[in-house]
Amino acid sequence: MARYLVIRLSAIGDVAMLIQLLYSVARTNEQHDFVLLTQPFMTELLLDPPDNVEAMAIDVRREERGVLGLMRYARRLRLERFDAVLDLHDVLRTKLLRSYLHLFGIPTKHLKKPRQERRRLVQNSPDKDLTPLPPMWQLYRQVFIEAGLSVPEIIPPIDIHPLLMQSFERLHPELLLHRGSKVRLGVAPFASTPAKTYSPELMKQALRTLVEDGRFEILLLGGKGKEAKTLSSWEQEFEGVRSIAGKLDFSEELILLSTLDAVVSMDSANMHLASLVGTRVLSVWCCTHPAAGFLGIGQRWEDCLQPEGLDRRPCSIFGDNKRCHSGENFLCSRSMSPDTLTQPLLELADGFAFNQ
DSSP: OOEEEEEOOOOHHHHHHHHHHHHHHHHHOTTSEEEEEEOGGGGGGOOSOOTTEEEEEOOTTTTTSSHHHHHHHHHHHHHTOOSEEEESSOSHHHHHHHHHHHHTTOOEEEOOOOHHHHHHHTOSOTTOOOOOOOOHHHHHHHHHHHTTOOOOSSOOOOOOOHHHHHHHHHHOGGGGTTBTTBEEEEEEOOOSSGGGSOOHHHHHHHHHHHHHHOOEEEEEOOOSTHHHHHHHHHHHHSTTEEEOTTTSOHHHHHHHHHTOSEEEEESSHHHHHHHHTTOOEEEEOSSSOGGGSOSOTTOOGGGEEOOSSOTTOOSOSSSOOSSOTTSSSSGGGTSSOHHHHHHHHHHHHHTOOOOO
16 A cells, blocks of 8 residues: 655646546555645545545645745655655646655656647747647646556546535525526636636626526626625626625535536636536636646537637636737637627527426
8 A cells, every 4th residue: 555645736726627536546546545735725625535535735825835834844744654746736846845755765756747839839820730738637647647556547527425415405505496497507707817707798798698588597606805796796787696706615616516507617717616526617718728738627628618710819828928919908808709608508508407
């Protein structure tokens, strides 16, 4: 039996992808133990893990932010007596941690990022090569394989234990009121950067169409603070639309997502959280592109909604660009008609079996 330290510090979507894969790897390799090292708030994503999976928190925003704090933490990791380190992040912090442990004879494997291929994908050219890169989860998978572990070809979503669902229903009965009578739709209109975010005004037009259609129960998804405030105003503007922004923790949000029929999301964490529990996502890609390898596990390319006629897309892999290749201010965020979002959803409603 071996004890593996698996490192991924951020971002939420990347950690969610890893958890889905990690659960499958752990169940296939029951003789081994796996410890996921990530930031404290992301340990909540380990919902009902296999018995041989646990989380360990590292606070890179406070105590372990600097080099001295990282070295103190590395000494602590050494005392944990891991048999191998799998670095699935490969940034400066994780390189320092794995290098320290390697000095004491602990074998390490790390993620190999396709940096050159990513540069090709975002070059400012109208004739760019959009050949898809390997999905991020497959890059993770390769690290597990290199470590000598058995890894399934197909990665299923995680299951929600019936007791967890029952507990959620007792705590939040109002969020399941119309379950089964309408298309339960989650709408997550925000992303981590403006360049990845579809125009809020156009999104509101799409929402208005869905509300007027009458066949949808719509839950607005988002974070605390500014996002919650904005979605609260949308809740008041549209009858029958409920905002849950900032009201649930990660584990509760995962349970809620598992009850939805579909989610509309940017290329953002919500796409990966919904993928983690097997919910279909219609994902909106503005300055980024699914060819970069960040489509949620199990999601379909046909469900990727993208603006047409912008031959210089994508401008960025992660959406952290300050400028747009088009020369305008994030034209890709405003170039997609609301009908592009609503049409597949109306088709979904056409095929939905109503129990009214």
